[in-house]
Amino acid sequence: MKTEILGIQFDDLTRQEAAQRGAELLAEDRFHYVVTPNPEFLLAAERDPEFRAVLNGADLVLPDGIGVVYSAKILGTPLKERVPGIEFATDMLACLNERKGRLYLLGAKPGVAQEAGRRILEQYPGIVLCGTHDGYFKDEEAVLLEVAAAQPDLLFVCLGAPKQEKWMARWGRHTGARLAIGLGGCLDVFAGNVERAPERWQKLGLEWAYRLKKEPRRIGRMAKLPLVLVKAAGERAKGGHKGGKD
Ligand code: UDP
Numbered sequence: 295m296k297t298e299i300l301g302i303q304f305d306d307l308t309r310q311e312a313a314q315r316g317a318e319l320l321a322e323d324r325f326h327y328v329v330t331p332n333p334e335f336l337l338a339a340e341r342d343p344e345f346r347a348v349l350n351g352a353d354l355v356l357p358d359g360i361g362v363v364y365s366a367k368i369l370g371t372p373l374k375e376r377v378p379g380i381e382f383a384t385d386m387l388a389c390l391n392e393r394k395g396r397l398y399l400l401g402a403k404p405g406v407a408q409e410a411g412r413r414i415l416e417q418y419p420g421i422v423l424c425g426t427h428d429g430y431f432k433d434e435e436a437v438l439l440e441v442a443a444a445q446p447d448l449l450f451v452c453l454g455a456p457k458q459e460k461w462m463a464r465w466g467r468h469t470g471a472r473l474a475i476g477l478g479g480c481l482d483v484f485a486g487n488v489e490r491a492p493e494r495w496q497k498l499g500l501e502w503a504y505r506l507k508k509e510p511r512r513i514g515r516m517a518k519l520p521l522v523l524v525k526a527a528g529e530r531a532k533g534g535h536k537g538g539k540d
Contacts, residue, residue: 296355297366297373299336299365299366299369299526300336300339300340300522300529301340301346302331302336302339302349302355303355304331304355304356304362304366305355307374309382309385311374312354312377312382313382313385313389315354316382316385316386317386317389320386320389320390320448320472321472322472323472324467324472325469325471326354326472326473326474327353327466327474327476328473329349329354329462329476330356330377330378330382330477331349331356331357331359331455332358332359333359333362334515334518335349336362336365336522337518337521337522338455338456345456348463349459356377356379356382357373357376357377358377359502359519360376360499360502361502361519361522362376364523364526365523368526368527369526376499378501379476379477379480380477380483380490382475383480386473386475387414390420391418391420393420393447394422395422396445396447396448397411397414397421397446397447397448398426398427398444398448398449398469399427399450400427400429400437400451400453401427401428401429401450401452401458401477402429402481402482403428404430406428406487407426407427407452408426409485409486410426410481410485411423411426413485424444424445425440425443425446427440429452434461435465438468438469441469442468446470447471447472447473448471448473448475449473449474450474450475451474451476451477452476452477452478452479453476454478455476455478458477458478459476462474502519
């Protein structure tokens with residue numbers, strides 16, 4: 295079941311259902327990609343039809359931001375819950391650990407993916423870390439060849455949006471991976487460079503506020519976010535929202 299929010303078709307799943315679906319994708323012997331849009335993605339996709347098509351072409355579209363969940367509510371088609379990319383990624387690591395599968399980490403500043411990998415292996419010793427590469431490269435094809443040579447099952451692509459989604463849609467099926475996930479700043483979190491909000495803030499839907507407190511320079515980016523809610527309200531008032539569809 296898909297729920298449309300400002301032109302993007304979201305999967306309406308709980309975290310557990312998303313993990314179950316992700317495990318199925320990881321078991322299938324072909325390429326899949328997962329996107330985790332937040333409100334910034336929705337605004338960018340309005341102006342960028344290629345980005346919108348790439349998001350809607352994903353095998354799973356998970357609502358990462360509380361702003362997406364609020365927008366869905368305003369539109370009268372509430373989603374079951376927020377499924378943060380980092381939580382889905384953690385569930386996929388646990389699944390890969392059981393399968394003794396291969397992980398490749400692509401993205402972030404030099405050194406971050408290696409440190410993230412080191413920490414992930416401490417927690418999931420069954421995983422084979424088959425490669426890492428930083429996210430500041432010019433030659434997309436050369437990086438693709440490196441990833442493909444490493445033969446990953448699971449690939450985290452952390453280049454920021456829309457670069458990571460476009461990279462997955464363009465090159466993903468040539469990597470030989472079964473599952474790629476676009477995860478923004480998650481490698482910084484796995485590496486221990488950026489802290490997630492304490493659970494209490496997360497439960498209150500205030501993870502964005504905690505992040506702003508820690509990184510005040512994000513105010514410019516975040517100031518645009520209420521616009522998503524205003525747009526959702528406008529669409530609802532116009533009666534133009536078609537809501538969920540199978
Ligand atoms: N990044 C990258 N290559 C680029 C631009 C960004 O690897 O050309 C990385 C950046 O270092 C960070 C992540 O992409 O680790 C995205 O961070 P951002 O804050 O944009 O994502 P969010 O945390 O909002 O998902």
